[in-house]
Amino acid sequence: MAVTFVGVAIMIDYWYSRKVDLRLIIEKLLFVIPSIIIGIVQVKSVDASGTIAKSGLHTFYDKIGITCHNLLQYIWKLIVPINLSNFYPYPSLLPGQLPTDFYIAPAIVAVLAGLVIWSMKQTKIFFFCSGIFVATIVLVLQYVPVGPTMFSERYSLVPSIGLCFLIAYGINFLITKNNALKIPLLALIGIYSAVLAYATAQRCEVWQNSLTLWNNCIEQFPTVSTALNNRGKYYGQTLNDLVSAERDLNASIKYDPNYELAYSNRGIVYSIQGKFDLALADFNMAVKLKPDYREAMHNRAIALAQMKRFDESMKDLDYLISKWPNTSENYQTRGMTLLQLNKPQEGLNDLNKAIQINPELASAYTGRVQAYFQLGRYNDAKRELQFCQQIGAQINPEFAKQVMNAPNQ
Numbered sequence: 001m002a003v004t005f006v007g008v009a010i011m012i013d014y015w016y017s018r019k020v021d022l023r024l025i026i027e028k029l030l031f032v033i034p035s036i037i038i039g040i041v042q043v044k045s046v047d048a049s050g051t052i053a054k055s056g057l058h059t060f061y062d063k064i065g066i067t068c069h070n071l072l073q074y075i076w077k078l079i080v081p082i083n084l085s086n087f088y089p090y091p092s093l094l095p096g097q098l099p100t101d102f103y104i105a106p107a108i109v110a111v112l113a114g115l116v117i118w119s120m121k122q123t124k125i126f127f128f129c130s131g132i133f134v135a136t137i138v139l140v141l142q143y144v145p146v147g148p149t150m151f152s153e154r155y156s157l158v159p160s161i162g163l164c165f166l167i168a169y170g171i172n173f174l175i176t177k178n179n180a181l182k183i184p185l186l187a188l189i190g191i192y193s194a195v196l197a198y199a200t201a202q203r204c205e206v207w208q209n210s211l212t213l214w215n216n217c218i219e220q221f222p223t224v225s226t227a228l229n230n231r232g233k234y235y236g237q238t239l240n241d242l243v244s245a246e247r248d249l250n251a252s253i254k255y256d257p258n259y260e261l262a263y264s265n266r267g268i269v270y271s272i273q274g275k276f277d278l279a280l281a282d283f284n285m286a287v288k289l290k291p292d293y294r295e296a297m298h299n300r301a302i303a304l305a306q307m308k309r310f311d312e313s314m315k316d317l318d319y320l321i322s323k324w325p326n327t328s329e330n331y332q333t334r335g336m337t338l339l340q341l342n343k344p345q346e347g348l349n350d351l352n353k354a355i356q357i358n359p360e361l362a363s364a365y366t367g368r369v370q371a372y373f374q375l376g377r378y379n380d381a382k383r384e385l386q387f388c389q390q391i392g393a394q395i396n397p398e399f400a401k402q403v404m405n406a407p408n409q
Contacts, residue, residue: 001136001155001158002038003035003038003039003139004135004136004137004138004139004158005031005035006028006032006035006135007131007132007134007135007136007138008132008135008136009028009031010028010131010135011128011131011132011135014124014127014128014131015124015128039139043144058090059096061096061103062096062102063142063143064106064143065098065102065103065105065106066090066102066141066142066143066150067141067142067143068105068106068108068109069101069102069105070141070142070150070151071105071109071134071137071141072105072108072109073151074137074151074155074156074159075133075163077153077156078156078160078163079163081153081196081199082199083220084153084203085153085217085220085221086153086207086213086216086217087148087149087217087221087224087226087227088149088150088151088152088221089149089150089221089223089224089226090150091150112130116130125166125169126166128162129162129163129165129166129169130162130166131162132159132161132162132165133159133160133162133163134159136158136159136161136162137155137156137159140152140155148226149226171185171189209234210230210231210234210238211231211234211235211239214227214228214230214231214234215231218231223255224255225252225253225255225256225259225262226252226259228248228249228251228252228255228262229248229249229252229259229261229262229265231248232244232245232246232247232248232249232252232262232265232266232269233245233249235248236265236268236269236272242269242272242273245265245269246266246269246270249262249265249266249269250266253266258289259289260285260286260287260289260290260293260296261286263282263283263285263286263289263296264282264283264286264293264295264296264299266282267279267281267282267283267286267296267300267303268299270282271299271302271303271306276303276306276307277307279299280300280303280304280307283296283297283299283300283303284300292323294320294323294324294327297316297319297320298316298317298320298329298330298333300316301313301314301316301317301320301333301334301337302333304316305333305337305340310337310340310341313337314334314337317330317333317334317337318334321334326357327357328353328354328355328357328358328361328364329354329361331350331351331353331354331357331364332350332351332354332361332363332364332367334347334350335347335348335349335350335351335353335354335364335367335371336367336370338350339367339370339371339374342374344370344371344374344375345371345375347367347371347374348368348371348372348375351364351367351368351371352368355368362388362391362392362393362394363393365384365387365388365391366388366394366395368384369381369384369385369388369395369399369403372384373402373406377409378403378406378407378408378409379408379409381403381406382403382404382406385400385403385404
């Protein structure tokens with residue numbers, strides 16, 4: 001949003017009738033140049049995530065319709081904030097098949113723009129306020145997608161200053177012209193503010209946790225793959241409800257068969273259930289849809305190790321470490337796999353590297369207990385076990401007992 005400051009600065013120059021000269025142009029260029037650089041970085045970042053590619057099926061006219069529809073939506077949602085959602089899906093990814101109101105929106109925007117330009121003959125206020133609103137919202141109107149959601153209410157926080165200034169200016173103007181309107185108008189604003197305050201408090205309940213948040217989204221948009229995936233992940237990861245997690249992830253994949261995150265998350269659920277063949281198929285699909293998908297490749301390596309397919313597991317882990325050498329989890333997993341292959345010294349080296357990168361990775365410490373034990377370094381294993389118990393790292397009770405009963409060196 002800071003990039004849009006240039007537009008706001010131009011509107012302020014217009015409000016104060018500053019003369020356009022070389023000094024003014026240079027003044028703005030000092031902000032324009034870094035804004036362009038930041039904008040390019042943002043677009044490249046979004047493109048790398050695959051979002052632009054997924055949303056790029058719309059035609060030029062579709063994109064204009066989406067842009068104008070979003071502009072009107074931001075204005076409407078500011079004034080009448082009902083049916084809010086943390087995620088608004090694109091209505092269609094098929095060219096030329098948007099709902100009718102998307103194709104009507106450009107005409108409405110054109111009429112409003114004409115009225116604003118016409119008003120410049122009488123006053124600056126409408127052009128000034130609408131200019132601030134448009135300047136600060138234009139980059140997120142999704143002509144070039146900056147995320148998987150078509151519309152994000154949070155983007156209106158800064159632009160709302162322009163609209164609120166216009167409303168306040170108008171109220172002050174009416175009161176100045178007719179003082180009898182002062183009490184009714186202030187009472188009306190007071191009631192409206194109270195309603196908004198109540199709505200805000202109610203909305204906070206939706207944001208209590210991921211379950212309440214995505215439940216609210218799914219109630220409004222039951223076929224949104226992102227929402228179903230995120231709720232499914234919460235069911236499995238936080239609530240340990242694998243049945244509900246699998247149900248949501250199945251639905252997510254049903255509504256978007258090319259959604260790699262859902263395949264990866266369902267693969268984790270299958271792995272926990274011991275369905276490693278199904279897990280492997282999902283991880284393979286996730287990597288196929290998104291090459292170099294680190295999380296999916298990492299989890300595939302774990303599943304392959306569980307299936308005793310160590311060569312394939314090590315191939316994935318070696319690749320991950322060569323590609324991302326500063327990721328502690330990759331060293332931790334390869335270290336544990338080496339312990340399964342009865343290569344405790346090599347495993348210990350990897351676990352040490354994982355701890356060096358991330359000293360708070362508890363699973364690496366528990367793995368090191370096993371490595372020391374396999375090497376016959378029982379005193380080191382006991383010391384490491386005691387440390388694990390101090391930091392609350394989970395370790396198999398039977399194995400812990402075996403370590404403590406080992407002979408002293």
